[in-house]
Amino acid sequence: MTNRTLRIAVVGAGYWGPNLARNFSASPDWDLAAICDLDEDRARQVSDQVGHVPVVPSLTELLAADDLDAIAIATPAKTHFPIAMQALAAGKHVVVEKPLADSGSNGQAMVLEAAARGLILMADHTYCYTPAVLKIRDLIAEGELGDILFIDSVRINLGLIQPDVDVFWDLAPHDLSILDFVLPGGLHPTAVAAHGADPLGAGRSCIGYLALPLESGAIAHVHVNWLSPTKIRQMVIGGTKRTLVWDDLNPQQRLSVYDRGVDLGKQAAGRSDRRDATISYRLGDTWSPALPEREALSTMASEFASSIRTGQPSRTDGEAGRRVLAVLEAATRSLSQSGSAVPLGDKEREMEAAR
Structure with missing residues (x-):
């Protein structure tokens, strides 16, 4: 497997599937073997864009192929768990778009199943493979910023109000996955x-704020919003x-x-009051690091192939996806308790011990 091209199928031809198909098709590490979707017309449109690869409407038929190494899942979040578990049972490596699953328990079951079968489970936390976020990770690891004191992240735009999830589950996985990626040891609030607020009466939060005290004493804050007429994607790390x-929307800097x-x-000697x-x-001085221009999904595809060939976890493995799910579930519990802080440390340690 080290020297040969790997074969992958993309499951889901909706919003994100075409992007995955394009990048796996262009990657020297991969041979795009098929597009799988219940909507054959939609799958065929994607297939036509990437060299007319086969269209397979049946997941069972797709997974029965002996020469298929992996699948990339780009379907609604509630379907991630059953599709991934079926693929892992068939001996296929799996990469899943965010969020990893629709619950922490399902995400944990996916992690355990992949480990038991010796397969790679990877979360497609795409932003973690952008040149900017890779550079942020390096700067923090090299101590250029010193000890982290605070993180403020804003992700707002006039977005599509999702029918099945709130703004936290739709947008915050991006910011949480970035924090998990760049902070040494991952995200452990x-x-x-x-x-959250629902001023439109949509039945779910359309505006949201997350406060995450970190074990180091620092604090992270995440603001997500579907209703802003202006688009902002910005993170400040002090x-x-x-x-x-x-500033993700400023390509020049x-x-x-x-x-x-x-x-x-x-x-002063003898005084303990910091005041x-x-x-x-x-x-x-202020300086701006030079960044290469390359598509994040291309780097993600290479990382997935490398993990399969070496047997080593990817930088955004199933555990990273599970940590993001833990925060999202805690956020949901906090919302139901009028914004009360939901402790996470003990539960996280219990889950780690169980593994």
Whole structure:
């Protein structure tokens, strides 16, 4: 398997499926073997765009193919679990678009099934494979920002109000997966507090705010919104040394690193109150790292192939997907409790121990 081209089928020809099909078709690591969708006309349209690969309406028939190595799932979230479990049972590696599953228990079952069968389960957390986010991860790992103090993330636009999920489950997986990817050790908040609003009467939150205290003492805040007339995709990560600003909609300068911040001087001898500390403001240079231009999905496809060939987990493996699900489920519980903070640390440790 190390030297040969791998064969994959894309399951789902709706919104995201065509993007996956295009990238797997163009990848030197992959041979796109089929498009699978109950809607044959829609599947055929995607097939025509990627070299007229076979259209297979039956998932059972698709998975029966001995020469198929993997599938990429791009179907509604509630179908991710049954499709992935059927594929894993058939001995196929699986990559799933966000979110990994529709519940934490289903996500955990997928992780355990893949591990038991020695197969790769990967979450298609696409933003984690963008040059900007890969650079952010490197800068944090190299200590360029120092210890992380806060993270503010905003993802708002005049978006499609989903019929089956709220704005948290629709948009926040992007931001949560990025946090999980760039923070050393992954995303492990001690609690989740969610506040949502439904001013349209749509029956689900269309505007949402997440507050995530982190084990390090830092705090992350995520704002998602379907109703904003302006589109903003921005993340600010503040550290003890520097602060980074990522503006995904600014192709000329996606990343800016500011050597500016607040320093707390040493406290006077015998005093324990930080209010007595000397505060100074650091005003230094600003610089913008150079970033290569490449499509994130192309990098994701290569990562999936590498994981299969080496047997090593991908950087956005099933566990990463499960950590995002844990936060989303806690957010749902918090909403039902009028925004009360839902502890996460103990539950996460129990799940880790169970594995």
